[in-house]
Amino acid sequence: MGSIFGRYLRAATFGESHGPAVGVVLEGVPAGLALDAATIQADLDRRRPGASPLTSARQEPDRVEILSGLAQGKTMGSPIALLVRNQDARSGDYQTLAEVFRPGHADYTYYQKYGLAPQPGGGRASGRETVGRVAAGAVARALLAPLGVTVQAYTLAIGPVRASRVDLAFAFSDPLRCADPQAAAAMVEQVQAARAQGDSMGGVVELLAQGVPAGLGDPVMDKLDAALGGAMLSIGGVKGVEIGDGFAAAGRRGSENNDQMGAEGFLSNHCGGILGGISTGQDIRLRLAIKPTPSIAREQQTIDLKGRPRRIRIQGRHDPCLCPRVAPVAEAMAALVLADAWLAQGTQRGAAL
Numbered sequence: 589m590g591s592i593f594g595r596y597l598r599a600a601t602f603g604e605s606h607g608p609a610v611g612v613v614l615e616g617v618p619a620g621l622a623l624d625a626a627t628i629q630a631d632l633d634r635r636r637p638g639a640s641p642l643t644s645a646r647q648e649p650d651r652v653e654i655l656s657g658l659a660q661g662k663t664m665g666s667p668i669a670l671l672v673r674n675q676d677a678r679s680g681d682y683q684t685l686a687e688v689f690r691p692g693h694a695d696y697t698y699y700q701k702y703g704l705a706p707q708p709g710g711g712r713a714s715g716r717e718t719v720g721r722v723a724a725g726a727v728a729r730a731l732l733a734p735l736g737v738t739v740q741a742y743t744l745a746i747g748p749v750r751a752s753r754v755d756l757a758f759a760f761s762d763p764l765r766c767a768d769p770q771a772a773a774a775m776v777e778q779v780q781a782a783r784a785q786g787d788s789m790g791g792v793v794e795l796l797a798q799g800v801p802a803g804l805g806d807p808v809m810d811k812l813d814a815a816l817g818g819a820m821l822s823i824g825g826v827k828g829v830e831i832g833d834g835f836a837a838a839g840r841r842g843s844e845n846n847d848q849m850g851a852e853g854f855l856s857n858h859c860g861g862i863l864g865g866i867s868t869g870q871d872i873r874l875r876l877a878i879k880p881t882p883s884i885a886r887e888q889q890t891i892d893l894k895g896r897p898r899r900i901r902i903q904g905r906h907d908p909c910l911c912p913r914v915a916p917v918a919e920a921m922a923a924l925v926l927a928d929a930w931l932a933q934g935t936q937r938g939a940a941l
Contacts, residue, residue, distance in 0.1 A: 589702075589712065593721075593819070594924060596931035597728065601720030603674075605709030611671040612720030614727055616931065617657070619665030623730055628652045628670065631726040635718065635916040637907075640763035642779055644907045648675060652723055670723040674716070688892045688900055692882025705893060715824055715910075718917045725920020728927035735930065736799035739922045741915040742767040744875060746775040746791040747782075754794075765915040767794070783908040786885030786901075791911040793876045795820075795918050797926060800861065802869030804929040811865025812929055819921040820876050825910045826918075828877035832860025867929075876918060878910050 592600045596616050603610030629652055637644040650672050657668030685706055689696040694713035695706040709716065729739070742759035743766045744751050751768030759767040764779065766772040782789045805812025817829045837845050837858065847863075848855045854870055861872035883906035892898050907913055 594928045597924060597928040599724040599924060601717055604707065604711045605714030605716040607674060609671050609673045610716055610719045612724045614668045614724045617663050617668055617727060617731065619663055621663040621730060622661060623658060623663055623727060624661055625652055625654055627730055628723050628726040631722050631916060635722045635913060642763050643913060650719060668727065672719050688898050689890050690882065690902060691888045691890055715913060722916055722920045725923045728923035731927045732923060735801060737926060738799055739797045739919045741793050741795040741918040743911040743915065744792040744794040746909055746911060747778045747789050749774040749778055763912060765912045779909045788881035788884050789909045790880040791878050791909060793878055793911050793914050793918055795874050795922055797872040797922055800867050800872055800926060802867055804867040804933055805865050807865045812867055813862045813865060815925045816874060816922060819925050820918060823914060823917050823921060825878050825914060826876050827879050830875040831862065832873060833858045834875065878914055881907050881910050
């Protein structure tokens with residue numbers, strides 16, 4: 589089961605939705621990096637459930653424990669183990685679903701591959717797994733901070749409502765991570781209306797990485813955009829990724845889409861900050877298509893473990909829209925990719941980081 593991410597900075601997440609704990613072991617962090625639990629906790633607080641009425645009602649404090657890798661507030665160069673204990677799992681909510689495949693979930697495919705009956709909360713396929721990713725991403729942010737690199741993701745659209753401008757400060761504190769103060773109320777209405785009907789909403793999350801130096805990434809097979817795309821698609825609920833202008837470029841001519849250059853540098857950024865698989869020094873911008881939460885209270889048709897038709901309604905505590913919970917996970921994965929690329933750059937050049 590693929591649970592390890594990265595080449596020079598390697599993150600191995602562990603744990604299940606309704607197990608005793610979730611977490612991550614992070615290897616490859618250089619010695620001497622200042623780090624504490626508060627730095628990691630700040631990112632976990634943005635991801636955790638129950639933070640607003642528009643997310644899952646599961647009440648998890650998500651308090652991080654640093655088990656190894658630190659001495660006197662600095663990394664030792666050894667593996668860093670981060671643990672978050674599950675405290676509000678309600679496995680009883682899933683008793684009636686123990687022998688049926690939930691539409692839109694990984695129940696059926698896990699059964700075909702591993703022979704596992706549906707696990708409470710989705711087990712390893714649950715969004716709860718992303719706790720380890722966000723914890724690791726917080727360490728990657730600390731590694732990137734001296735370079736001036738920042739990463740922020742925000743909700744660009746929910747259903748038919750789309751932001752017309754991006755206000756990063758507003759998005760940081762908005763419960764849906766909406767990037768546009770003028771569109772925020774309409775996005776809330778979309779989510780609340782879907783929830784009232786026992787349904788859910790999909791949307792678009794955009795990620796912006798600023799301060800990324802030119803030259804990160806490897807051409808051909810290990811392109812930076814390929815690494816970012818793979819990282820984003822590894823997040824549950826993400827069904828598509830655009831980098832730069834993405835699919836809009838397919839309707840243009842080269843003269844319209846090329847990023848021409850002048851004495852002061854690039855005159856546009858249609859490429860999204862990456863050319864030939866290597867960062868240009870411009871902002872890296874990408875968008876994620878987020879599917880509607882598959883756990884819905886409306887009646888759906890499915891089959892059980894014996895192939896018999898069943899009709900089910902999924903009860904329990906679920907996000908009516910995944911966008912605000914995906915945003916901090918996308919940030920974490922982008923930070924891990926960029927930190928990994930930075931470590932690779934130092935190795936390839938033989939330079940001290």
